[in-house]
Amino acid sequence: MHASEQENLVSIVxxxxxxxxxxxxxxxSVLGSTYHPFEVIIVNDGSKDDSLQIAGALAKEFPEVRVIDQENGGVSKARNTGIEDANGSIILPLDGDDLISKEYIEAAVKVxxxxxxxxxxxxxxxxxxEAGQKSWNLKPFSRHQLALDNMIFCSALFRKVDWRKAGKYSEEMRFMGxxxxxxxxxxxxxxxxxVQLPFTGFYYRLTPNSKRKKTSSAAIKRERIAFLNSRHAAYFSRELNGxxxxxxxxxxxxxxxLKWLGML
Structure with a gap:
């Protein structure tokens, strides 16, 4: 692939x-996109249902699609595997049950x-x-608010080089959410x-077996917070004073x- 083609290629993982x-x-939903060129990389993460067979059928039907099959390692490992193999300079992670609008990729790439x-x-x-759509009011982005909670869903577009500089997705968080x-x-x-685009480009499917529900216990939350503090202490100190x-x-x-009392 020529450098110019790679620069314009978007890889949907x-x-x-x-x-x-x-x-x-x-x-x-991806194949209906108004943007070209793109590739679709399905990473089957050790599924026990018919996901691999369906992914293989999609790859045979559509030349833009290819499949990677790996042992179950969690969503971070699956994303990293797909992005590592991606030919595009711009990445869009998309979970296997969510949808995007046809104009989402084109508008994001322009920015x-x-x-x-x-x-x-x-x-x-x-x-x-199955009952229909529900509103989702995402808070405006700021570095301070990001220290307290996430306002950017997983399916945002970014450059592959920035993924690498950031250190990729943390596979250690497999059971933390x-x-x-x-x-x-x-x-x-x-x-x-x-940048948040001024239109609905992402559709998040609510399912009974969502991972967020499985990782919402107090014990898992404490484990997750301890991990975040161990990795980003200087950031939290700057934004949260500790x-x-x-x-x-x-x-x-x-x-x-605590700082005023001399205890931190």
Whole structure:
């Protein structure tokens, strides 16, 4: 592939674990994109359903699609595997049950091409299930708010070079959840602009077996916060005057009080 082709190519990386029921719909939403050229890399992460067979059928049907099959290693490992293998200079992670609008990639690429200071482009989003769509009010991005919670869904576009500089997705977070939040912290804590497109470009499917529900216990939350503090202590100190706390919104006032008392 020539350098100019690689520069314009967008690689959509789709980790898939037991999402065969939705995978074709997800891939078709990408194939309907107004932007070209692109490639679709499905990473089958040790699925126990028919995901691998469906992915293989899609690859035979559509030349833009190819499949990587690996033992189950979690979504971070699957994303890293796909991005490592990607030929494109711009990456869009997309889970195997979510959807994008046809104009999303084209609009995001225009921003990344025109504004080198921008590291991440995403859009407005909605959540949906079989009952219909539900509004999703994403908070505006700021580095301070990112220290407290994530406002950028996993399916934002970024440059492959910035993924590498950030240190890739943290595969150690396999059982902690919120890997995308930690990745955006790594990507953005020391600079870089973020643009949210003014339209709905991402559709997040709500399912009974979502990982977020499985990683919402107090014990897992404490493990996740300890991991974040161990990796990003200087960032939290700058934005929160100390470490991230279990009750995240209390972090800065609590840290400030402890410092005033000489206990931090």
């Amino acid at each position: 789709i980790p898939c674990y037991n999402q065969g029921k939705y995978l074709r719909e997800t891939v078709l 990344l091409k025109a504004q080198p200071a921008v590291k991440v482009v995403y859009s407005q989003g909605v959540k949906f299930d 919120r890997e995308d939040w930690e990745f955006w912290i790594k990507m953005l804590k020391d600079g870089g602009e973020v 470490p991230l706390r279990f009750r995240r919104s209390w972090s800065r006032p609590y840290n400030t009080m």
